[in-house]
Amino acid sequence: xxxxxxxxxxxxxxxxxxxxxxxxxxxxxxxxxxxxxxxxxxxxxxxxxxxxxxxxxxxxxxxxxxxxxxxxxxxxxxxxxxxxxxxxxxxxxxxxxxxxxxxxxxxxxxxxxxxxxxxxxxxxxxxxxxxxxxxxxxxxxxxxxxxxxxxxxxxxxxxxxxxxxx
Amino acid sequence: xxxxxxxxxxxxxxxxxxxxxxxxxxxxxxxxxxxxxxxxxxxxxxxxxxxxxxxxxxxxxxxxxxxxxxxxxxxxxxxxxxxxxxxxxxxxxxxxxxxxxxxxxxxxxxxxxxxxxxxxxxxxxxxxxxxxxxxxxxxxxxxxxxxxxxxxxxxxxxxxxxxxxxxxxxxxxxxxxxxxxxxxxxxxxxxxxxxxxxxxxxxxxxxxxxxxxxxxxxxxxxxxxxxxxxxxxxxxxxxxxxxxxxxxxxxxxxxxxxxxxxxxxxxxxxxxxxxxxxxxxxxxxxxxxxxxxxxxxxxxxxxxxxxxxxxxxxxxxxxxxxxxxxxxxxxxxxxxxxxxxxxxxxxxxxxxxxxxxxxxxxxxxxxxxxxxxxxxxxxxxxxxxxxxxxxxxxxxxxxxxxxxxxxxxxxxxxxxxxxxxxxxxxxxxxxxxxxxxxxxxxxxxxxxxxxxxxxxxxxxxxxxxxxxxxxxxxxxxxxxxxxxxxxxxxxxxxxxxxxxxxxxxxxxxxxxxxxxxxxxxxxxxxxxxxxxxxxxxxxxxxxxxxxxxxxxxxxxxxxxxxxxxxxxxxxxxxxxxxxxxxxxxxxxxxxxxxxxxxxxxxxxxxxxxxxxxxxxxxxxxxxxxxxxxxxxxxxxxxxxxxxxxxxxxxxxxxxxxxxxxxxxxxxxxxxxxxxxxxxxxxxxxxxxxxxxxxxxxxxxxxxxxxxxxxxxxxxxxxxxxxxxxxxxxxxxxxxxxxxxxxxxxxxxxxxxxxxxxxxxxxxxxxxxxxxxxxxxxxxxxxxxxxxxxxxxxxxxxxxxxxxxxxxxxxxxxxxxxxxxxxxxxx
Numbered sequence: 001x002x003x004x005x006x007x008x009x010x011x012x013x014x015x016x017x018x019x020x021x022x023x024x025x026x027x028x029x030x031x032x033x034x035x036x037x038x039x040x041x042x043x044x045x046x047x048x049x050x051x052x053x054x055x056x057x058x059x060x061x062x063x064x065x066x067x068x069x070x071x072x073x074x075x076x077x078x079x080x081x082x083x084x085x086x087x088x089x090x091x092x093x094x095x096x097x098x099x100x101x102x103x104x105x106x107x108x109x110x111x112x113x114x115x116x117x118x119x120x121x122x123x124x125x126x127x128x129x130x131x132x133x134x135x136x137x138x139x140x141x142x143x144x145x146x147x148x149x150x151x152x153x154x155x156x157x158x159x160x161x162x163x164x165x166x
Numbered sequence: 167x168x169x170x171x172x173x174x175x176x177x178x179x180x181x182x183x184x185x186x187x188x189x190x191x192x193x194x195x196x197x198x199x200x201x202x203x204x205x206x207x208x209x210x211x212x213x214x215x216x217x218x219x220x221x222x223x224x225x226x227x228x229x230x231x232x233x234x235x236x237x238x239x240x241x242x243x244x245x246x247x248x249x250x251x252x253x254x255x256x257x258x259x260x261x262x263x264x265x266x267x268x269x270x271x272x273x274x275x276x277x278x279x280x281x282x283x284x285x286x287x288x289x290x291x292x293x294x295x296x297x298x299x300x301x302x303x304x305x306x307x308x309x310x311x312x313x314x315x316x317x318x319x320x321x322x323x324x325x326x327x328x329x330x331x332x333x334x335x336x337x338x339x340x341x342x343x344x345x346x347x348x349x350x351x352x353x354x355x356x357x358x359x360x361x362x363x364x365x366x367x368x369x370x371x372x373x374x375x376x377x378x379x380x381x382x383x384x385x386x387x388x389x390x391x392x393x394x395x396x397x398x399x400x401x402x403x404x405x406x407x408x409x410x411x412x413x414x415x416x417x418x419x420x421x422x423x424x425x426x427x428x429x430x431x432x433x434x435x436x437x438x439x440x441x442x443x444x445x446x447x448x449x450x451x452x453x454x455x456x457x458x459x460x461x462x463x464x465x466x467x468x469x470x471x472x473x474x475x476x477x478x479x480x481x482x483x484x485x486x487x488x489x490x491x492x493x494x495x496x497x498x499x500x501x502x503x504x505x506x507x508x509x510x511x512x513x514x515x516x517x518x519x520x521x522x523x524x525x526x527x528x529x530x531x532x533x534x535x536x537x538x539x540x541x542x543x544x545x546x547x548x549x550x551x552x553x554x555x556x557x558x559x560x561x562x563x564x565x566x567x568x569x570x571x572x573x574x575x576x577x578x579x580x581x582x583x584x585x586x587x588x589x590x591x592x593x594x595x596x597x598x599x600x601x602x603x604x605x606x607x608x609x610x611x612x613x614x615x616x617x618x619x620x621x622x623x624x625x626x627x628x629x630x631x632x633x634x635x636x637x638x639x640x641x642x643x644x645x646x647x648x649x650x651x652x653x654x655x656x657x658x659x660x661x662x663x664x665x666x667x668x669x670x671x672x673x674x675x676x677x678x679x680x681x682x683x684x685x686x687x688x689x690x691x692x693x694x695x696x697x698x699x700x701x702x703x704x705x706x707x708x709x710x711x712x713x714x715x716x717x718x719x720x721x722x723x724x725x726x727x728x729x730x731x732x733x734x735x736x737x738x739x740x741x742x743x744x745x746x747x748x749x750x751x752x753x754x755x756x757x758x759x760x761x762x763x764x765x766x767x768x769x770x771x772x773x774x775x776x777x778x779x780x781x782x783x784x785x786x787x788x789x790x791x792x793x794x795x796x797x798x799x800x801x802x803x804x805x806x807x808x809x810x811x812x813x814x815x816x817x818x819x820x821x822x823x824x825x826x827x828x829x830x831x832x833x834x835x836x837x838x839x840x841x842x843x844x845x846x847x848x849x850x851x852x853x854x855x856x857x858x859x860x861x862x863x864x865x866x867x868x869x870x871x872x873x874x875x876x877x878x879x880x881x882x883x884x885x886x887x888x889x890x891x892x893x894x895x896x897x898x899x900x901x902x903x904x905x906x907x908x909x910x911x912x913x914x915x916x917x918x919x920x921x922x923x924x925x926x927x928x929x930x931x932x933x934x935x936x937x938x939x940x941x942x943x944x945x946x947x948x949x950x951x952x953x954x955x956x957x958x959x960x961x962x963x964x965x966x967x968x969x970x971x972x973x974x975x976x977x978x979x980x981x982x983x984x985x986x987x988x989x990x991x992x
Contacts, residue, residue: 023290038193040416042365043449047874050365050759078193087191095187098843102662103190104197104366104416113402136882140874142365142417143662144843146882 012080022154029067038078049139050106078107093152101143177671198369198385210292212282217867234291241269252495266490270273274490278454310865312486312522338514347469359461360859366416367447372436388423389699402563418661420531456532464543488528501536504581545628545918546965600807600829624927628918635707637798641696642712645791650769657697658709659689676717703907712796719792723964728756802898804906806830808919819941829891833906845912852916
């Protein structure tokens with residue numbers, strides 16, 4: 001007998017109501033029940049970070065959360081970053097700095113970095129290369145050697161700060 | 167027709183943003199698990215829990231009764247006698263006794279070997295039910311040591327023994343070279359078992375036409391046409407009933423896209439049941455099911471004359487191939503010994519390799535197969551030899567590298583069915599350039615500063631030869647549609663390397679259009695039924711050359727049609743259709759020279775080739791398109807040098823790579839940004855193989871590296887910024903673009919360069935012995951280090967050479983370390 005729960009959540013500012021089995025992971029729910037297939041599963045044990053999404057603004061491994069735990073929460077996935085076809089500054093920076101190759105890990109890095117940039121913007125500091133490297137070490141990428149990812153995050157931090165400066 | 171029209175900046179050579187990026191960045195890529203078919207069933211593999219044994223029974227009774235289960239199959243349900251065929255047969259060696267069955271029948275030979283498949287309505291239920299399959303195996307001792315397994319009297323995995331192949335490549339009088347040598351140097355080097363481990367696990371969706379049983383496959387990549395044909399043959403159906411679709415792939419690295427047991431099981435079940443079947447591998451499965459690679463032990467020796475010139479090279483290799491010979495057969499062993507002499511002048515060579523089967527996951531290729539291993543062994547040998555000869559490491563290599571006047575150099579050996587002909591290059595110049603670049607970037611100074619501060623730092627260097635552009639052919643179709651959009655249907659496949667962008671750049675220049683007007687589909691077997699796939703650093707070379715030929719043919723045809731439309735001679739046409747305003751924006755049109763108002767766009771030309779068009783002559787086929795085939799008999803051989811600076815913590819044994827340089831000759835860079843990206847990513851993987859990654863087993867053959875906690879891939883904390891020096895001094899003579907492959911040069915010498923640097927840091931007299939250089943191994947090496955506690959030294963003559971080579975360069979600081987402070991634990 002399946003243990004089904006009715007839950008309600010917002011994903012990328014869109015309301016969803018669905019019935020979900022208690023053991024279903026947030027990642028599977030987002031991908032297969034709601035169609036947000038940009039959230040990728042690389043290890044399903046919380047190491048690689050490809051499934052990173054924002055839960056109430058904080059990065060979380062969607063493979064380590066159950067869907068029911070998202071009840072009443074605000075989720076942001078990679079599909080919520082661009083404005084239509086217009087890439088966000090962070091997405092554009094990833095392309096400019098060749099911060100992706102196969103693109104499988106990319107959504108996780110984007111969400112991780114997006115949360116970090118929001119945090120650092122609010123405390124008004126410019127991140128150092130070492131800080132960004134430590135952040136980027138949260139997730140695994142098998143293609144790029146990380147350099148383009150680090151450069152993209154640093155460049156976005158700089159441009160947001162200069163744009164936000166009085 | 168001339169190029170007198172408006173100037174269009176060439177796309178080839180430009181650092182264009184990748185065409186793949188926007189969809190991937192928006193989360194709109196289409197990876198295997200992103201495809202869904204109505205009514206699909208989910209497959210779950212049941213895998214052997216033991217490494218070796220006789221199967222008593224595989225009972226699916228309980229699993230079949232579980233909720234949501236549609237069926238469960240074992241080997242008994244399959245057509246009899248099926249096995250995964252070898253894709254690349256080499257050296258005419260028959261491997262039929264050692265092929266992997268689709269599902270194990272009488273015996274299991276590694277943990278993870280497929281025994282049964284459960285199909286259910288839901289992936290969670292399929293996984294539940296798989297645990298209800300009762301497997302009864304009479305366990306046998308696991309055979310895990312390849313050298314012991316090769317010896318007479320070992321427990322046998324196969325009736326015919328454990329040695330699948332034992333062969334020798336070579337030439338010249340090696341015996342005499344060693345007998346008459348002024349000095350012989352010999353070392354033992356082992357390479358640990360590791361693999362590509364792409365971040366996306368394997369997936370496959372097989373949709374099926376309930377009427378005909380025709381299959382649509384999503385998730386098969388790398389060699390889709392070959393896999394389609396294998397599948398058709400195993401299913402006994404015509405290959406046109408199978409359509410492999412182009413998908414995004416989360417990294418290939420040699421591992422993804424070979425024909426595995428699941429690649430038969432999933433389509434077969436869909437075909438038989440007339441229902442779509444989907445399978446998504448989890449990470450724990452991937453680490454025991456997908457190809458392993460690399461594990462070899464080398465006993466390598468060189469004979470030198472009194473001047474330090476190599477007169478003979480000998481290597482005895484034992485290759486641990488795991489439990490079966492899969493699609494790659496004995497390709498990796500062959501490449502190991504065929505490429506071992508590398509970029510050096512080797513008058514006499516003997517390379518013997520034994521391919522041994524053990525109770526581990528079977529092996530295949532991993533990026534730079536055979537070269538990562540062989541380069542590590544050879545370059546460690548040269549480092550040890552330099553010390554024994556009292557020579558600088560750079561000088562010893564310079565003395566032995568083939569000179570430009572000695573190229574092309576045909577080695578009397580073959581690999582991948584082709585003769586080894588080193589085509590074009592200046593190896594000594596690239597080594598000098600790499601040494602100068604490392605000095606300019608301050609590598610020696612960084613070592614010197616660290617040593618002054620009492621740290622164990624070392625500088626490593628390794629030269630290597632790569633190979634790329636394997637034929638025998640590649641086919642491309644180029645077609646222009648009614649809006650002037652250009653479509654390329656290539657036989658390459660997208661594995662994340664950016665091949666869509668590279669091929670668009672090539673087509674754009676051949677057609678005189680903007681790359682934005684070009685769309686590229688790779689790896690769709692209906693759109694390109696003659697593709698050879700993407701592997702062996704071949705795609706830019708052979709797929710690129712085929713696209714170049716097809717696009718050039720379309721260009722000629724377009725000019726012919728334009729001349730008819732404009733009622734002019736082709737000789738009077740110039741490129742460009744500025745007068746057509748925005749229609750000319752994409753380029754590719756023509757005008758009459760001297761009369762820009764008499765112009766026609768590529769879109770108009772394309773429409774003028776529609777059936778019943780008055781511009782078509784009787785008998786001419788409609789459409790503006792061309793199919794061309796590029797054939798090539800020999801590979802092209804890129805080459806390079808890696809330089810590494812490491813610091814060893816003698817207390818923990820941890821090795822930190824501080825600086826890393828890849829210098830690489832690529833012939834011609836279609837997109838330098840992507841070439842650099844390939845080299846950087848490759849170096850990161852190579853550093854992983856040198857320091858971290860290893861598939862370990864316990865004495866029962868149980869995998870000990872079945873999660874990302876235990877199989878340690880490098881993070882941003884382990885990979886330093888990688889400096890890149892891309893040279894385009896030696897265009898490949900064998901293709902119209904002059905390109906050489908860039909896919910593997912970042913990996914090839916990473917094991918060698920890191921080993922060289924660690925050896926230098928520790929002041930070892932012998933080789934490092936074994937990769938990966940894990941903390942435990944490094945602590946053991948540090949304990950055996952010859953370096954006295956008051957000698958932070960290393961090899962000042964090498965540091966001196968670096969400084970000397972770069973004296974003319976800017977920003978040089980002296981690399982010679984002061985030899986005063988004591989080394990202490992810290």
